[in-house]
Amino acid sequence: MINIKIDNKDIQVAPGTTVLDAAKTVGINIPTLCYLHLHDFNITNKPAGCRICVVEVKGRRNLAPACATDCYEGMEVSTHNIRVLNSRKTVLELILSDHPTDCLICSKSGSCELQTLAQDMGIRQIEYQGEQSHYKEDTSPAIIRDVDKCIMCRRCEMMCNDVQTVGVLSAVNRGFMSVVAPAFEMNLDHSVCTYCGQCVAVCPTGALTEVDHTNQVIRALADPSKTVIVQTAPAVRVALGEEFGMEPGTRVTGKMVSALKNLGFDYVFDTDFAADLTIMEEGTELLGRITRHLQGDKTVKLPILTSCCPGWVNFFEHQFPEMSDIPSTARSPQQMFGAIAKTYFADKLGIKRENLVVVSIMPCLAKKYECQRDEFSTNGNPDVDFAVSTRELAHLIKQANIDFNILPEQDFDKPMGESTGAAVIFGTTGGVIEAAARTAYEIFTGKNLEKVDFKQLRGMEWIREATVDFDGTPIKIGIAHGLGNARKLLQDIKDGKSEFHAIEIMACPGGCIGGGGQPLHHGDTSILMARQKALYSEDSGKTIRKSHENPYIQALYAEFLGKPMSEKAHHLLHTHYFDKSKPAEIDE
């Protein structure tokens, strides 16, 4: 341990502790801006670029950034003397002087870290006025880059490069015109962006936000010629409450259903229903491949990779197109839901698909892109019309004057609102493969699975490996979340080193609970841990916990689809992938 003094307080810290962390231990919260530490994922962004966290260190010529300065024996630090305060305030004023002041109408207003900092530091005027840097705005199918608001914190760049290894965003230009952008300042939709939205999830300002579809939803709800139905993804119910001041991990499934009914949706359904359906299709495909493999069929490709994450699908279409025969062909739950809704359910209602509007509430921004893919529409009519993020849903609820906290709990509508515990855990890393294991085990072994909790598949480690015993047959499972980790597993497969039978991949850290459309965590990963815990407790509270036991799924097959992987199922519930490794034509 080493002894230091911060603001005249004696502190003992371990060697390697930063001044920022040391100060925290004695209740001194040095303000930060560019710094981001995702504790449970071991992700840190500390370019020491914003210089907001500067402190005075006795004997040092200039001020030191607390986030990136390690403590040393005998160090004496002042965090708020006049020199420090003046510098910090001046630097903040400089940042503000090159930032639009349209806070009132900025989509990030209220959750903007720059705004909070200005408020905390009591900035009432900006002494240093001057030219502001301007860049072109970039709207993609899922993400809007309003780069004038970029403060060069580099968090997005770190997520895109270090965590996701997608490498779309990096600093371009120099000096005053420096900004984070795709190469050649091209638009995102010309880049290899996966729309995972992790850049949006960590952006402290309004520079990166989601494309807002709430107005289209409001208009559809107001159109008497339309029947508007909604599906909600599993991860939404354990995060939405945060937008209304509830503790992270509060389960608000029932209140959410009430809110959606109050908003005027004709039917409130659950993406979980489609998750159960996914298990039927993907599980069957998985079993088919494994069985053939075990029987010695050399043509069969293993491991099989999950395909419910649209960010991940974009990733391998861009980066590993030659391996696109490995992932399952099963569509994501969002798209399975849309396809069934606009056929089976529209038929049930006796309406044309054009008059049925399917809205999905998603923790994800890539879902916005996914539902706009050509292959997921019929005669120009998409299976899912609008994908709305958890944050956008909160805005919709607030706009409709609904006091979310006092809402009664209501149940999803039938038939597409019924789901199992297996579907609920789709929202966390490891959940899809656990759900698949529950069903696959019973089908493969013909036996009843007593213990449905596959604890060995759970957790938050980036890459996890487990062997599940299918009654004597060991099935090797790999799990990765974060695309950089996915890349590692994919590279192993490419190099012929992978021994897995099946791999689950989620683009976002933590899976959908950490999706780009979720309430912002502002670097507090305990929020993600709480959401994960909530999903598992929602699962354990369910009466039915295996997808194939969902009676409405059984009915769907009996009435409509026949059996898993049937021709009809193939047509509606499976997809194909594209080689997107070639750069898109830029027509500007």
Add this chain to the structure above:
Amino acid sequence: MTQFKMHLLVCGGTGCRASESEQLFHNLKHEIIEKGLENDVQVITTGCFGFCEKGPIVKVMPDNTFYTQVKPEDAIEIIAEHVIKGRQVTRLLYLNPETEKHVSDSKHMGFYRKQLRIALRNCGFIDPENIEEYISRDGYAALAKCLTEMTPAQVIEEMKKSGLRGRGGGGFPTGLKWDITSKSQADQKYVVCNADEGDPGAFMDRSILEGDPHSVIEAMAICGYCIGADKGVVYIRAEYPLAVERLKIAMKQASEFGLLGKDIFGTGFNFEIDIRYGAGAFVCGEETALIHSMEGLRGEPTIKPPFPSVSGYLQKPTNVNNVETFANVPVIINKGADWFASFGSEKSKGTKVFALAGKINNVGLIEVPMGTTLRDIIFEIGGGIKDGKKFKAVQTGGPSGGCLTEKHLDIQIDFDSLTAAGSMMGSGGMIVLDEDDCMVSIAKFYLDFTVEESCGKCAPCRIGNKRLNEMLEKICDGKGTMKDLDLLRNLSHVIKDTSLCGLGQTSPNPVLSTMDNFYDEYLAHIVDHKCPSGQCKALLQYVIEAENCVGCTACARNCPVNAISGERKGVHIIDQATCIKCGACLEKCKFNAVFIK
């Protein structure tokens, strides 16, 4: 081997080449062959002589005749007169402006008299493209001595004893740097030569690489031996094509001579050198930014620690020194640390190369012992101020430095005295200013540069320098307020205090030092709306004196923006709102009616 009776050394530096020294070289050669003298007289292209003001230079050896401003067509006369008849071509000799007499020998020229050339010892003496010439002047003897007679620790000790400090700007003790890097444990280490010379006006590193590339190669190998590295990388800006070309030739020759590559001098020591090109970003002179650029990443600095000596290029221990620092190394080994340390001041040993520029008679590259006074440099070596104007200030240290004035002229300059005086050594840029220079504009000139060259990573440098520049512009435009002066000072201190790297930590120095030394000029711009040296156009007024105006209309006809009105034979008037202050009216008026207010 042919024994030539006479050598003609033609400067092949970038400056002289721009004045057709290549053609001159060919003409001389042609004449020699024409006259059948090719076995007696040799023409050699050398590196820079330093006296760029009077280039192209031709030096005749052994008699040391120093010809200046030689044109290609002068070749015939030089051969006919000097070479054949043994008569100096007087008109090409340097003319001492004071005595108005021609000086035949460089040793008697004010420009060279007080110089001591250690780092530049071979520049202008040898053909940089011929390794044998380098070897003939003790080249690679230092490497041989290190490898065969000394342990790495002994070499490092010698370097420490010499007191050599980094010539790139920081002034960090070179021996200590080598020592630290030698103690880092790793399977691979690197020697990096920083040839990303970026200070406006500074060109000593370029000149060394153009004139004496082998000294840098030799020093890098010595450094590699000391720190335990078998790989060296020269990071050089791509804007230095001639330096790159000569460096490549030198590397090739050194490899052919077994002085680079495997088992050098049969000692088992291996050393290879690679070249990485920079795109010419000033910030890439900062060692962490340089390393990132070498790695193919964006050239921007990262926070230290870790220092490159612990984790540098490709995360391996890396010793970064600049060109001039390396150029000093072989001679220190050859002549000994004590010899080297006998020059210079107490804490800054040896010499320093300065690029002398601005309003000075002898523009060029000079090398003087540390501790030489500014007065000697400017008035002796530099030959004083151009056109007999009054000395106002000298800007040292480039964009990171500051302006020193009359009262600083007798400071014995070294790393510490310059810093104490509010400027810095930097890489050795020295720009002399006279009474016609506006100090606010000078500060703005440097801020224009740092704004352009900031990498943009940290907020105070990215935005702060821009705001400083905008305020200076406002003052130059006559729109500044007294509050701006307070803001300027506060912001300057904050930028210095909070910026991430040396660029931002020093970029406000030109502002602060001009405010400290020339506060009156700032006040004149703000309070009186006047630019004392008449440089700030916005504060000038072209006016027509009614008494002198005869109404010839010459001014009105030549005004490009039709700002002048008046009847023929009547008094003319300049509309100040329209006037763009181009000065055409002043130039055209034959009756002294137009003047500047």
